[in-house]
Amino acid sequence: MMQLRQSALAHCFRVPVPADLARAMVAVDADHPNGTEGCDPRGMSVLQQHVAFFDRNGDGIVYPWETFKGMRAIGCGFITSLVLGFFINLVMSYPTQPISVHIKNIHKAKHGSDSETYDTEGRFDPSKFDAIFSKYGRTHLDALTKDEMNLMLKANHNIYDFLGWIAAIGEWHLLYSVAKDKDGLLQRETVRGVFDGSLFERLQDSKKSS
Template sequence: MQENATTSRFDIYIANIHKGIHGSDSGSYDAQGRFVPAKFNDIFAKYAKVKPNALNEDELGEMRTANRKEGDFKGWAASKAEWGMLYSLAKDKDGFLQKDTARSVYDGSLFAKLAKKAASSGN
């Protein structure tokens, strides 16, 4: 049976999120997989320069570069892939990743929000 976009699923199990922690990450999860609001808020406090509470593509790149650990090529790639995917899926019409949208990754509600948005726009 072939699935289409309306029936496919991408489940994320927040209880297992600590298994995806890697070097050169933002530190928004601790080693046990608990969300660390202060670390998440620091991302926007330090790097959201054009608009408060939103990051453009260049600002995301700056944040990822600042979090790089020397020689951690896998961590660099993972960070680029994760933040790049989030940016492509969730940026607004002006090219900004809003803080509340990014936060929805951490509470597991991003994909439900994106599906609702797509349904309301007829996509």
């Protein structure tokens, strides 16, 4: 009976049992049981990998000018990159280390009103990731429209968590602007790639080739 129940849960969430265990260093789903192919975790949590793309000199610290360069590398405009370079470091540097963002402490900067795909230690929770699409992907199995994304953001709001609301809305709308497909959809694989930072590398390579 227990095995049947676990099998049903695995089918529902589309990930291998146990689906509720957070993964420390890989962003897994049913199609990627070992995480992103060719992605070296380098001993970092998934959240740390997400941030490491912006550490342009690889010293474990992200300064505002590095955030600016990273934003430019994935296709953001000059003004947008300048504003985000200042704002992101201003908000995230305090809980990790004054002035700059220290990657080793990035889990301390996790905000509320999010999908909870990152847990409080910066690990990846595949069941929470799957819920993004099983709950809100109403027109496509493995993608979100802009309206569905906004519905998810509204549903994730924690009461009086104004900073969390702003951060979540800003993050997802930025992702949508740089990574939506030609049909205006945010694909599942695109979203998974942003969690472990592999999407940033793909966007950077695409921008260079164009």
